[in-house]
Amino acid sequence: MLFLSERDVERILTMKEVIEAIEEGFKSLAKGKVALPLRTRIRSLEHDGDILSMPCLVEDFNLYTNKIVSVYPKNVDLGLQTIHAVIVAVDAVKGVPIGVIEAGYLTALRTGGISGVATKYLSREDSKTLAVIGCGYQARTQVMAIKEVRKIGKVYAYDIIFEKAVKFAEEMKSRLNIEVEVVNSAREAVERADIIVTATTSKTPVVKREWIKLGTHINAIGAYTPDMREIDTETIIDAKVVVDLKEAALSEAGDIITPIKEGRYSEDRIYAELGEIVSGVKLGRTSSEEITVFKSVGLALQDNAATHALLKKYLNQF
Ligand SMILES: NC(=O)c1ccc[n+]([C@@H]2O[C@H](COP(=O)([O-])OP(=O)(O)OC[C@H]3O[C@@H](n4cnc5c(N)ncnc54)[C@H](O)[C@@H]3O)[C@@H](O)[C@H]2O)c1
Structure with a gap:
């Protein structure tokens, strides 16, 4: 064997x-x-x-x-x-x-890989800037994947532990030859980004709607239990939300479950599962103005x- x-x-x-x-x-x-x-x-x-x-x-x-x-x-x-x-x-x-x-x-490769697929269908083709919130192990392959499908010129990196963002920036510059600027808040990164990745272990939102430009795409990959969360309710309400699998998102993804529990969101407002988009049953991005969120909890x-x-x-x- x-x-x-x-x-x-x-x-x-x-x-x-x-x-x-x-x-x-x-x-x-x-x-x-x-x-x-x-x-x-x-x-x-x-x-x-x-x-x-x-x-x-x-x-x-x-x-x-x-x-x-x-x-x-x-x-x-x-x-x-x-x-x-x-x-x-x-x-x-x-x-x-x-x-x-x-x-x-x-x-880490497959977690990056699904963000690559989602980014290909949901982000604007002219996306050039990427915000990475949470600069741990998964963040590296997120950048690799997004760079594979979009011409990213600059990454803005934020981590609650500053040194981790610095190390991440050095590694990404040497391994992927990409420009990375470490910033002092999630807001600074998000406000400048065409694409956002959240890859934290946070239990409270790290990204807020008021910081996000129209036309931005977000890959939220960190939260995988009902009590974890990276994206605020306002963003979920305003965005076109695509999940890896509805059944999994509704039982595991705090980013979706919490807004539903608050009574401000409902299951039927989830736009699609990724499979429906890649197979052409539903369209991905349809305008340069919409905010798209891909929420993945990770599937076998x-x-x-x-x-x-x-x-x-x-x-x-x-
Ligand atoms: N969706 C999926 O398929 C999938 C796959 C693998 C891992 N994950 C999840 O992704 C998350 C990250 O995994 P990892 O292996 O990179 O972990 P990690 O511990 O290596 O990295 C997490 C990083 O997030 C930072 N962080 C924590 N809270 C933060 C906050 N509020 N703001 C900014 N930064 C913050 C930490 O300092 C750390 O650097 C975990 O929750 C993990 O379970 C999801």
């Missing part, structure tokens, strides 16, 4: 390949050819961590995957990554296990698609 390490994934898989595979995966989902149960979350109250089990079968890829992923926010204080993950891949034709993949980096489908791209490339080498 195959074992692919974090390093193998980094060496083999590109962001472009992941974006393409995720788009294909969402087309399959729209055709009803994906089995995607809601993930199971087990919480360690003693250690303030979540461990999730994320199964998915994509018929078009002949691939079953199950990812075990842990999210331990306090790891930051220990100098460890917040997220660790491993994927088991099974050939869905014969049910034979293919391999095990260390998947921390793959998770993204892991499956990225694993498919990885295995296809790796196995074809031999």
